[in-house]
Amino acid sequence: MELLRIENLTKTIKKKKILDSISLTVNSGEIVGFLGPNGAGKTTTIKLVLGLFHITEGNISVCGHDITKDFENAMKNVGGIVENPDLYKRLTGRENLEYFASMHDGISSENIDGIVELVKMSGRIKDKVKTYSLGMCQRIGIAQALLHNPRLLVLDEPTNGLDPIGIKELRDMLKFLSKEADIGVFISSHLLSEMELMCDRIYIIDNGVIIGEKDIHQEEESVDDIxxxxxxxxxxxxxxxxxxxxxxxxxxxxxxxxxxxxxxxxxxxxxxxxxxxxxxxxxxxxxxxxxxxxxxxxxxxxxxxxx
Ligand SMILES: Nc1ncnc2c1ncn2[C@@H]1O[C@H](COP(=O)(O)OP(=O)(O)OP(=O)(O)O)[C@@H](O)[C@H]1O
Ligand SMILES: [Mg+2]
Structure with a gap:
């Protein structure tokens, strides 16, 4: 099922074209990479998908809901983190999640427990966030993004600052979410090697333009054509x-x-x-x-x- 469709998306800020007619899709059960160097337009795209920015031209739909025309239904189906998760350091991980849960309707205590389990933070969830490592903060950030049970998870460079073990753990967790919970993941990065290991497909963005798309699995299959x-x-x-x-x-x-x-x-x-x-x-x-x-x-x- 198609969870995200971006069509001819253009974003202009102060007469400068930051994104120039980009198009892409993300399906359920799939991890799609968004790879590009600094300033390519990754964060801008992600902010647009999360409804944090105004679209200049083009369309974004989440689970078939156009985010301009049907904002609420589109937002119900997407969760994400832009740049770094915004957590309250003096509160525990659990208190942070309870606070964010209170901003949505119908998230029970059991729902929170389930998500804490999913991101493997049960052991430390009662500790204050200021005692967490960066990787643990990322996990709480992802838990926060998953609280309202979205189909699509959008993450902006979540591996930034993680060590190789942290990156592997994140990778395993995202693979688990996509394959077992059938969530679609759209994840940006400027590290190609990381994307190759994690993603099913990759879009490459440079200077606000999508300059390539790679199907990682397809390459493995048709060896003769590579x-x-x-x-x-x-x-x-x-x-x-x-x-x-x-x-x-x-x-x-x-x-x-x-x-x-x-x-x-x-x-x-x-x-x-x-x-x-x-x-x-x-x-x-x-x-x-x-x-x-x-x-x-x-x-x-x-x-x-x-x-
Ligand atoms: N609010 C803004 N006002 C003006 N220019 C902006 C604004 N936000 C982003 N830009 C510009 O848009 C371009 C794309 O920025 P963006 O943050 O989307 O890149 P990125 O791919 O996320 O880069 P990075 O890898 O460094 O995070 C940059 O040239 C940036 O300076
Ligand atoms: Mg960025």
């Missing part, structure tokens, strides 16, 4: 380069051989014709073309992204 970087180590780099030029592949002499990007199923034919050409092949090394490379080739650069 492109890899291959280095052919042979006795004749010149001849090999000419061979690739003739095929209109761009190659480079590096890594002790000739490097070229090919899909896996092209390799056997190429090796066969190199043998025909009397080129001696000592090795063909395959380097996985990671999402990182795709990301870098899609974004304008690596360091100078901030507008």
């Amino acid at each position: 492109t890899y970087q291959y280095t052919f180590v042979t006795d004749n780099n010149t001849k090999l380069t000419a061979y690739f030029n003739a095929l209109q592949y761009s190659s480079a002499v590096e890594n002790g051989g000739v490097t070229v990007v090919l899909s896996r199923n092209e390799v056997p034919n190429i090796i066969a014709s190199l043998v025909q050409e009397d080129i001696k092949i000592f090795a063909v090394n395959q380097k996985h073309r990671t999402l990182e490379q795709d990301f870098l080739s899609m974004t304008s650069g690596t360091k100078t992204q901030i507008r």
Whole structure:
């Protein structure tokens, strides 16, 4: 089921286009990553989805409810945290959740217990928030976002400041929520490696524009179509380069051989014709073309992204 649909969303602040006609979807049971460098527009998008900002153009609907036309029903189905969870440090985790629960109708004490259990904070829930680690605060933040039982959970860089164990715990928790509770998760990050491990799909945003979408699982299935970087180590780099030029592949002499990007199923034919050409092949090394490379080739650069 489709939980979030963003269509041609544009946000202009003081005549500056922060988001330029972005479109994306999130389905139930799915963790969808929103990956982009600092200033790309992630927080802005998330604030719009949570109804904290005014839409300039385009539509957002949550569970089929347009957030402009049917704000209340849309908001009933979405919970989220923007930047950091806002907690009362002098209160306990439980008191914080009770306070937030009081802002919604019909959240019972048992509901709160269930959510505390879900985010695995039962052991520390009676302690004051000021004694919590960052990871524990994140858990309470997620619990808070889940209190009114939304179908869609929206999290803005929740792994910020977490150590690798904290990140793994968060990842396991979100996977549990998406797969067992059938919740859709929309999560932003600027860390690709983290997104690759956590998400089912990833949208890449740069300068307010969605520049790519990746289906993580699909890649695993159709191995033959994925492109890899291959280095052919042979006795004749010149001849090999000419061979690739003739095929209109761009190659480079590096890594002790000739490097070229090919899909896996092209390799056997190429090796066969190199043998025909009397080129001696000592090795063909395959380097996985990671999402990182795709990301870098899609974004304008690596360091100078901030507008
Ligand atoms: N209230 C505002 N007024 C003016 N410009 C804003 C405002 N909020 C955001 N921006 C600008 O919009 C752009 C996108 O900001 P946003 O916070 O959405 O990026 P982000 O992807 O969340 O970045 P980060 O990874 O640093 O959190 C930035 O250029 C930012 O300066
Ligand atoms: Mg941000």
